[in-house]
Amino acid sequence: MTIRPRRSVLYMPGSNARTLEKAKTLPADGVILDLEDSVAPDAKVAARDQVVAVVKDGGFGRREVFIRVNSIDTPWHADDLAAAAHAAPDAILIPKVSSPETLELIGRRLLDMGTAHKTRVWAMIETPLALFNILPIAAAARDSETRLSGFVMGTNDLAKDTRARLVPGRAPMAGWLANCVAAARIHGIDILDGVYNDIGNTDGFLMECQQGVEFGFDGKTLIHPNQIEPCNKAFSPSEEEIAQARKMIAAFDLPENKSKGVVSIEGRMVERLHADMARRTVAIAEAIAAG
């Protein structure tokens, strides 16, 4: 099982040369070089050229590099997609995906452009329609031509289009978030939580990271460097969790337990499914430690 940590994935405006350069030095697991909402219409073309140059230049080390293009119904999309394909980042992030057909179309276009195989496609889930189409959208990952490898929640656009409030605890969105995580798991793709806008509110941010962990997200998208370290910590297994996981794996490896489906460890019932979860915890911890 190969696991790539995606605890913290930081957005930055493609129009801001300073932040693009800074991204190469920050401890985020991934970076999203944005051509969409953080770039004003009259800066779109210059941002596209700048992002292509920065990605081709490299220097991002182990960080996963995403380019977020403008959505398929905008005048910038076709040129963004061609430019991103040419730059060959790890992934192209498509905003406002509402149906699997959008991903099929984009997959065909990338194939026609001879896009590098390593460049994957990720979809933003941020429209009310996507919330109802989430299972067919996730199922597009089964069609290798779509290259679909993950979801990113767009909670700001969801709030805008549904008029749900972005409140502490996110009760109005909890059902949507949980559904999207389940759909991603059914089809074996990763899923990242949305951004937390109140950069100065450290306690609120920590609570939302913890909630993202509890929902089962693989990580969280971020908007400011100050959010990276606490987010990495929240989405990393703790020393105690790792030690507990190793105990569970070791228990089922004992000769006397080879044929057992359930054992007791320190007064707790542990089934083989828990040992499977423990193997994942250890694999993530090892991937994080390997840097």
Ligand SMILES: CC(C)(COP(=O)(O)OP(=O)(O)OC[C@H]1O[C@@H](n2cnc3c(N)ncnc32)[C@H](O)[C@@H]1OP(=O)(O)O)[C@@H](O)C(=O)NCCC(=O)NCCSC(=O)C[C@H](O)C(=O)O
């Ligand atoms: C929000 C910001 C505009 C604030 O910027 P600024 O005022 O410059 O912040 P600081 O002075 O505190 O910055 C300190 C240093 O850190 C660098 N910095 C800041 N932000 C970033 C970043 N995102 N990536 C890399 N580096 C960053 C500054 O350059 C300073 O560096 P130095 O000069 O060396 O001191 C800004 O944080 C920002 O632009 N954030 C990202 C905004 C963005 O990309 N938004 C779009 C994505 S969110 C979204 O669309 C979600 C989704 O679609 C949805 O619907 O929910």
Ligand SMILES: [Mg+2]
């Ligand atoms: Mg959005």
